Amino acid sequence: MKDKQKVELVFSEVFPPMHGGSGRWLWEVYSRQDAEKYVVVAGNAEGDNLFDNKTDLKIHRISFDYSSWSDWALFSLGGLIFYTKLFLKLRKITKQYHVTAIHCGRCIPEGFVAMLFKLFKGIPYYCYIHGEDIENSATSRSMTAMLKPVLKRADLLICNSKNSHRLLLEHWDVQKDKCCIVNPGANTSAFVPAPRCEITREKLGWKDRFVLVTVSRLEERKGHDMMVKAMADIVKSVPNALYAIIGSGPRIEYLKLLTHELNLHDNIRFMPNVSDEDMVACYQQADVFVLPNRDVGRNIEGFGIVMIEAQACGIPVIGGMSGGTPETLLHDQTGFSVNCTTPNGLVEHVLLLAGDNEKREKMGLYARKHAEQFDWEIKGPEVIQSIARLEPTK
Structure with missing residues (x-):
């Protein structure tokens, strides 16, 4: 029996061609890595077939079935259905590979599902922290109750700014040694000065x-x-x-x-x-x-x-x-x-x-x-370097 391909999953609803800074960040990081090492699981988006066919990255598209942000809260019938479906969809994909880690575009909902995989299968996971995501979660008791264990069990928290890092330490009692700060970047080869025209x-x-x-x-x-x-x-x-x-x-x-x-x-x-x-x-x-x-x-x-x-x-x-x-x-x-x-x-x-x-x-x-x-050529590899430097918390 042929051994399954050893990969790390990149798990994010927001991913190009869907607009969003968080998805663009993930694309700029992982499109620069070895395409044999990473597999992306992303949300459906208009024009995704055309986009996916132009990259060497293997991308699986799934539907994130929810009608509003409130469906992300676990403690409701809608929330239970949402997370059960999402877990099963991801499990179906993971069966095709030997998954060694999950990189989550957000703590919720992606990080929560990754936490379940860690509990059941021992797979480490890393979460990107955007600032507004953890602050929004703090406005809901149920979301707060979900976010705390996700942060606690994560092996690495990748903060997009010093401010996001500060929020984690001050408001969420997160261990400093499981955090790193990596700013998003820009394509400075495309965004260049031009004379007045x-x-x-x-x-x-x-x-x-x-x-x-x-x-x-x-x-x-x-x-x-x-x-x-x-x-x-x-x-x-x-x-x-x-x-x-x-x-x-x-x-x-x-x-x-x-x-x-x-x-x-x-x-x-x-x-x-x-x-x-x-x-x-x-x-x-x-x-x-x-x-x-x-x-x-x-x-x-x-x-x-x-x-x-x-x-x-x-x-x-x-x-x-x-x-x-x-x-x-x-x-x-x-x-x-x-x-x-x-x-x-x-x-x-x-x-x-x-x-x-x-x-x-x-x-x-x-x-x-x-x-x-x-520039993304500088900022893109910083995430991977941070993961390599920090020993995961088992």
């Missing part, structure tokens, strides 16, 4: 404008509303200022209403459907990138990969203080960390940059150099 700017509808850009999902903690409110004051000093909001999400109608109430139709541009190619151009042709995030309850920013992408394009950045965002930039060198719970700090720092071309250019040069340290 009036043809591209005209195509984007940005000709002769001072352009501020945000790239993110439209949700409350991302802070688009504060930037829209800030624009009401910014345009008094910079009449040609344009705020381009790239992305979609549940807050879009509210933001459009706010734009209407403040009479900012000529100064706010909603761009919900931007291709990857045009996305790079948006970064390159922007004057300033803004991620005006803030904490909303325990909903925080994990890291902020878009901040690295913008800096890779040689653009100064303004970021909020939520979660790990301040770790993405060098304050007063590549941009500014600003309290974004009110519009005041945004107004002040946008006007500072708008009125000083030399400062913007200098910051952009520093930004590119700073971002190069986050």
Whole structure:
């Protein structure tokens, strides 16, 4: 009888072509590894067959059958059904291989299922920690009760920022020696500076404008509303200022209403459907990138990969203080960390940059150099190196 292939599983609902920073992080890490050593178990996504056929990685697609976040809580009929199905689906796949470890995109739900495999089969597991995931779990008693044993039994916790690491140590009583900090990165070969191009700017509808850009999902903690409110004051000093909001999400109608109430139709541009190619151009042709995030309850920013992408394009950045965002930039060198719970700090720092071309250019040069340290060719292997260094807790 032929021996089964020895592999490590990468287990994550979120994985390309599904959008999401956590899935992109996993792809950038494991696509650079030996394809014979890793097998991916990922959620179904539109266009996944086309994507999977273009990579050497073996990818199994499964359905994560749940209707809402509440289904992740074990202590309900829906939760029991969800985890039973997920466990059985993963067990069916693991029977094809000799699985030596499971790398989980999140603690819940993936980490919880991996914990069951460790209890029944002794397979070690590692969990990626994004910050917002553990904070969101703390808002639910049942999720908290599930998360604690997942963290306790994990062999390694891979934190995306110093802030996420701090949260684990301070709020979840996690052993320091089972944690490592590895920041996500960016493809600095794709995200590169480019000279100002009036043809591209005209195509984007940005000709002769001072352009501020945000790239993110439209949700409350991302802070688009504060930037829209800030624009009401910014345009008094910079009449040609344009705020381009790239992305979609549940807050879009509210933001459009706010734009209407403040009479900012000529100064706010909603761009919900931007291709990857045009996305790079948006970064390159922007004057300033803004991620005006803030904490909303325990909903925080994990890291902020878009901040690295913008800096890779040689653009100064303004970021909020939520979660790990301040770790993405060098304050007063590549941009500014600003309290974004009110519009005041945004107004002040946008006007500072708008009125000083030399400062913007200098910051952009520093930004590119700073971002190069986050290239995936550097950050990708760091996870694997951390696993190799830390002896798993048996």
